[in-house]
Amino acid sequence: MAIHILCVLLCFVLGADALEPRITWQQTEINLMRFQVQGVFNYSMLLLSEDKDVLYVGAREVLFAVNSLNISEKQQEAYWKVPKESNELCGKKGKSEQSECLNYIRVLQPLKEDFLYVCGTNAFQPICKHLEISKFMFVEKEEDGKGRCPFDPAQSYTSVLVDEELYSGTSYTFLGSEPIILRYTNPQSQVRTEYAVPWLNEPIFVHSDVIRAPQNDPDGDDDKVYFFFNEVSVEYEFVNKLLIPRIARVCKGDQGGLRTLQKRWTTFLKARLICHSPDNNFFFNVVKDIFILKPPQVKEPVIYGIFTPDLNNVGMSAVCTYSVSAVEDIFAKGKYMQSTTVEQAHTKWVQFNGEVPKPRPGACINNEARSMNYTSSLNLPDKTLQFIKDHPLMDDSVVPIGKKPRLVVQNVTYTQIVVDQVKALDGNTHDVMFISTDKGMLHKAVSHGGEMRIIEEILLFPDHQSVQTLLISDKQNKRYIYASSNTGVVQSAVAFCEKFSSCAECVLTRDPYCAWSPVKNSCVEILQETDRHLIQTLNGASSQCPDSTHKGIRESMRYTVKEGSAVELKCSYKSNLASVVWTFNNESLKMNPPKYLLHNTLFIFNVTESDIGIYQCWSQEFVMDKVFSQLIIKHILELEKTPIPLSSTLQPSTQMKGLIETTRVYKIAKEKTTKTSTSQAATTSVSVTHLNNKVTTNTVSVTEVIGSIPDVGMEKTSYLSSTNECSPLIILVIVFFLLFLSLLIYNCYKGFLPAMCLKYRDTVFPSKKKTPLKDCEQGVKEILVQKVCTENQCGGTPKAPHDTGYETEPDCRNGTITHKEDETIEDKEMDQPFDVNCEIKYADSDGD
Numbered sequence: 001m002a003i004h005i006l007c008v009l010l011c012f013v014l015g016a017d018a019l020e021p022r023i024t025w026q027q028t029e030i031n032l033m034r035f036q037v038q039g040v041f042n043y044s045m046l047l048l049s050e051d052k053d054v055l056y057v058g059a060r061e062v063l064f065a066v067n068s069l070n071i072s073e074k075q076q077e078a079y080w081k082v083p084k085e086s087n088e089l090c091g092k093k094g095k096s097e098q099s100e101c102l103n104y105i106r107v108l109q110p111l112k113e114d115f116l117y118v119c120g121t122n123a124f125q126p127i128c129k130h131l132e133i134s135k136f137m138f139v140e141k142e143e144d145g146k147g148r149c150p151f152d153p154a155q156s157y158t159s160v161l162v163d164e165e166l167y168s169g170t171s172y173t174f175l176g177s178e179p180i181i182l183r184y185t186n187p188q189s190q191v192r193t194e195y196a197v198p199w200l201n202e203p204i205f206v207h208s209d210v211i212r213a214p215q216n217d218p219d220g221d222d223d224k225v226y227f228f229f230n231e232v233s234v235e236y237e238f239v240n241k242l243l244i245p246r247i248a249r250v251c252k253g254d255q256g257g258l259r260t261l262q263k264r265w266t267t268f269l270k271a272r273l274i275c276h277s278p279d280n281n282f283f284f285n286v287v288k289d290i291f292i293l294k295p296p297q298v299k300e301p302v303i304y305g306i307f308t309p310d311l312n313n314v315g316m317s318a319v320c321t322y323s324v325s326a327v328e329d330i331f332a333k334g335k336y337m338q339s340t341t342v343e344q345a346h347t348k349w350v351q352f353n354g355e356v357p358k359p360r361p362g363a364c365i366n367n368e369a370r371s372m373n374y375t376s377s378l379n380l381p382d383k384t385l386q387f388i389k390d391h392p393l394m395d396d397s398v399v400p401i402g403k404k405p406r407l408v409v410q411n412v413t414y415t416q417i418v419v420d421q422v423k424a425l426d427g428n429t430h431d432v433m434f435i436s437t438d439k440g441m442l443h444k445a446v447s448h449g450g451e452m453r454i455i456e457e458i459l460l461f462p463d464h465q466s467v468q469t470l471l472i473s474d475k476q477n478k479r480y481i482y483a484s485s486n487t488g489v490v491q492s493a494v495a496f497c498e499k500f501s502s503c504a505e506c507v508l509t510r511d512p513y514c515a516w517s518p519v520k521n522s523c524v525e526i527l528q529e530t531d532r533h534l535i536q537t538l539n540g541a542s543s544q545c546p547d548s549t550h551k552g553i554r555e556s557m558r559y560t561v562k563e564g565s566a567v568e569l570k571c572s573y574k575s576n577l578a579s580v581v582w583t584f585n586n587e588s589l590k591m592n593p594p595k596y597l598l599h600n601t602l603f604i605f606n607v608t609e610s611d612i613g614i615y616q617c618w619s620q621e622f623v624m625d626k627v628f629s630q631l632i633i634k635h636i637l638e639l640e641k642t643p644i645p646l647s648s649t650l651q652p653s654t655q656m657k658g659l660i661e662t663t664r665v666y667k668i669a670k671e672k673t674t675k676t677s678t679s680q681a682a683t684t685s686v687s688v689t690h691l692n693n694k695v696t697t698n699t700v701s702v703t704e705v706i707g708s709i710p711d712v713g714m715e716k717t718s719y720l721s722s723t724n725e726c727s728p729l730i731i732l733v734i735v736f737f738l739l740f741l742s743l744l745i746y747n748c749y750k751g752f753l754p755a756m757c758l759k760y761r762d763t764v765f766p767s768k769k770k771t772p773l774k775d776c777e778q779g780v781k782e783i784l785v786q787k788v789c790t791e792n793q794c795g796g797t798p799k800a801p802h803d804t805g806y807e808t809e810p811d812c813r814n815g816t817i818t819h820k821e822d823e824t825i826e827d828k829e830m831d832q833p834f835d836v837n838c839e840i841k842y843a844d845s846d847g848d
């Protein structure tokens, strides 16, 4: 085990196969419904009533009923506050009256017909109540909630209602020291776990659910209730407490023993859940949440679990899936573990190899037991009961389906999971996982052709609150995801197909929920569509799309500019996995100065006759080892024919206007932390100079190019205000830039910088020894501009013989833009103190 732990540390450094969400939806882009009430926190419990279209929300000291089709519509509320005396009493026991000594809802279950079963911590005196739904009022009578609801709101809990009986996993005492798995029918009839280390050892409860035995089961087996938790390992020894993820189960028909194990489970068995990535020998030792996909959606139930390496966030998460039959095989046929005393008082757990009594300990009452005349747990023989009391732990572990995780992500901590099934148009059914994070995000992942993809991520909570509960409705036509956090509840659609405006984009999203409707000329959600003439190819091929020549195009822009002016050609694309490629007059665009590429935007300074033509921006995306290209935008650049008026004929103020130069500081705030490359030394802010007043635009998208100064009396005063606000920063930026420039010049002169600088040095100081140049590095101002090169240009270029000791690896990757480079710039920028988004302008010396 020590090796495993060592590996946990080592392998983390080595890393695992990371997946990136293809599309990131921001708050402003999509329409999410929200529910939150001022002054109300800890929206911990969600319960959906599909037939009534109501979502019940259990928060701190209050229960709500909201419209499940639009959760911002509150329908009912029922407050359940802690009496003042209880609150004070709780405070006297050393708990916080403002937070801990309040009432946190921990159980919210539907009872038959018109009632809900609700339990709350109630200032460390847990009680359970019935709520009458029609009146939305709590019934007077209340029950002691011990064993069903924790005392302490910070403690773990789980519960499930099965045939009017509540199964719960929680702690039994004020101090929370006595863990318990309990079935509560009425005060007289309760069955629970033995309070002993082999049964439960400091568990952290995660989930519980029922799995019904198949009807007409040949073994005559019982329904089973499963519990998922982490507990401190007894079988592995380690310096610190080692947490082990567990699956445990009890049988619904268990009545406890008659003498041995009276009112205790006779069917409590548990095993270790393994979630291990063999690619890098990485163990995920903590289960965070479980979702069980059940029939009729699937033939056999599948257990989906999310795991992290340990309790404290290490920034990695995995999804492992288990088949229930594999679990049942271990409980029904596997070996037991047993503790032996090795030295005095020191126990060790080893495999039990002795004779196992009959009927098999821990088995439900099935046909086999019945044939031996054991019709109830109450008449099981003492031998069997004594055995199960001492041997609840199985020796075999539950191995995930495929023997490895379905999904591994880095720098993300998953908190909750729900799984939906959707039948794509090709007739295949896909399991779609919705997984929330501790930063308020929701990932939607699906596997297709053996490849797992995160189709999209959605920012659910703008304050980046950890998602605590996740729920999916299983309506046939319109499904929603509900998520709750400490500050509110949010409702999201399962897909955002309508956001894709072209057939190619719709198909390339490869979302089993989405398809292109040629009739409606839009991307639609298939569950809601009656029209079956839809285009959906989950391998991304868009050849079926109508009008394939303009399949991706959204806009076409035309610019008429004066010679010597600057233009900015934008190109934005949603996919995080695509790269952008520019063509010029249908040939690949050579990124020579004065052309620069920055975050997919093409800048051309000093436009000349040769720059006139059609610029097209293409996205390139790899889908199952094939490249899919689509045209995103087309820019047409033309030269203005009219001669420029002489400056002497102009008014002074107008002259001034012509002198203005706008310098913009670009801020790139990408949230993702990426590997910082060391190849760029002194990357500072990215500043791009626009020569203003020389560009005439016919379209809106390039209006930013034009700036003005206040005393000219131009309309665009917005620039002015932003200038004033950041003037100290501007000075700082300018000072820093000048410093940086002198440093750059000095280093260049000294020959410390790579070839492209040397090229300049050679021009300025021709006497200096010639240095071989690298074709690849065409982009001047490395710090400002991304490097772009094509395969042909750099493929065979050898490394410069005169290496300057500066990283000068060619950045060629199939002729696409290297994102590493891109991200380096971003990272560096984020570190800079003058990382501000403001526009600066100052007088230009370049008069007309």
Ligand SMILES: *[C@@H]1O[C@H](CO)[C@@H](O)[C@H](O)[C@H]1NC(C)=O
Pocket: 041, 042, 104, 153, 154, 486, 487
């Ligand atoms: C309840 O919500 C508050 C406010 O977000 C949070 O600080 C606190 O930790 C939450 N308490 C529990 C027990 O979840």
Ligand SMILES: *[C@@H]1O[C@H](CO)[C@@H](O)[C@H](O)[C@H]1NC(C)=O
Pocket: 371, 372, 373
């Ligand atoms: C079970 O009980 C029945 C009737 O009580 C008896 O006839 C039968 O022999 C018993 N079987 C076993 C295996 O004990």
